[in-house]
Amino acid sequence: MNTETNDPRGHQGVRWPTTIWMIVFHLGAVAALFYWSWKGLILAAVLAWVAQSLGVGMCYHRLLTHRSYRVPKLVEYFLNVCATLSLEGGPINWVATHRIHHAHSDERGGDPHTPNDGRWWSHMGWILSGTAQQHSQEVLERYAPDLMRDRFIVALNRVYFVPLILLGIILLAVGGWPLLFWGVFMRVTIGLHATWLVNSATHLWGRRRFETDDNSRNSWWVALLTWGEGWHNNHHAHPTSARHGLAWYEVDFNWWGIRVLQLLRLAKGVKLVRLKALPASPDS
Numbered sequence: 001m002n003t004e005t006n007d008p009r010g011h012q013g014v015r016w017p018t019t020i021w022m023i024v025f026h027l028g029a030v031a032a033l034f035y036w037s038w039k040g041l042i043l044a045a046v047l048a049w050v051a052q053s054l055g056v057g058m059c060y061h062r063l064l065t066h067r068s069y070r071v072p073k074l075v076e077y078f079l080n081v082c083a084t085l086s087l088e089g090g091p092i093n094w095v096a097t098h099r100i101h102h103a104h105s106d107e108r109g110g111d112p113h114t115p116n117d118g119r120w121w122s123h124m125g126w127i128l129s130g131t132a133q134q135h136s137q138e139v140l141e142r143y144a145p146d147l148m149r150d151r152f153i154v155a156l157n158r159v160y161f162v163p164l165i166l167l168g169i170i171l172l173a174v175g176g177w178p179l180l181f182w183g184v185f186m187r188v189t190i191g192l193h194a195t196w197l198v199n200s201a202t203h204l205w206g207r208r209r210f211e212t213d214d215n216s217r218n219s220w221w222v223a224l225l226t227w228g229e230g231w232h233n234n235h236h237a238h239p240t241s242a243r244h245g246l247a248w249y250e251v252d253f254n255w256w257g258i259r260v261l262q263l264l265r266l267a268k269g270v271k272l273v274r275l276k277a278l279p280a281s282p283d284s
Contacts, residue, residue: 015132025188044183047085065099069269071267084160088191095144101199103143114203197226205217229254240271258270
C-alpha cells in the first residue's frame, strides 16, 4: 500500500523543514563535543532512558501501537510526554507508521522504511524525503482510529515538539550550553539513529529465531542501543507480546520497565508469548 504518493517508496522529494532540523541537531551534537561535561553526559543518559525507554519503547511501541499492556490514563499521558522528548514525532503519526510497517513489512512500496528500497532509505532517507511519518488524515484514521478518539493524544500529536523546546529552555537557563547541547542535541541525535537502526539494521543483519514473512532479525547490539527493541525477529513473530527479549540472555530493559509497572499494579493485561522451548535460530 502506498500511503502518500504513486512513488513505490513514497518519495516526496526533499522535505526541507525536516532536513534542516536534522542538520541543526547533528551540528548541535558535534558542538556538544566542544562543551564536554560530566553533568551533561549523565543528564543525557537519564533523559535517554526517559525519552527512548519510558517514551518510545514502552509507550509509543508496546503500549500504544500493539496494546501489549494497559495503564491508567494519567500514566499513559505521562509516558506519551516522555516520548515526545525523543523528537520522533507525535504519538498518532508514530503509531500509524509502525502499524503500516507491520501490515506491509518489507514490501516494496508498502513498508515506509524497508531496506528492500535501499539501506540508506530504510535508515534515514525515508525521513528526509519519504513519508517522514507525515500521513494524510485518511491514513491516520485507518491505522490509528483508537488514538484519534483521545483528545489529549490528538492535541499532543499537533504540538509534540513543545515539551522538548521547554526542556531546552530549562536546561539552558540552569546549566548553560553544555547541558543544552548534551541533554538535547547529542541525546536526541543518538536516540534517532538508534531507533532508525531498528528499521535498517534489524532487517539486514542478525539471527532469525522464528520464520516470519519478513526479513526481521534479532540484534543484540541494537537491543542495547534501544533498551530492548533490537529483538526484532522475536517481536515480528509475536507482535503483541510485551516482552521482546524471550531468552534469559536477551536483555530487554523496556520489558523490565513494564514489569516494574506491573509490580506497582499500574500495568495490567500484560500480554506475553508462552513458549515451552525456544526454537533454535535457523540462520546467523
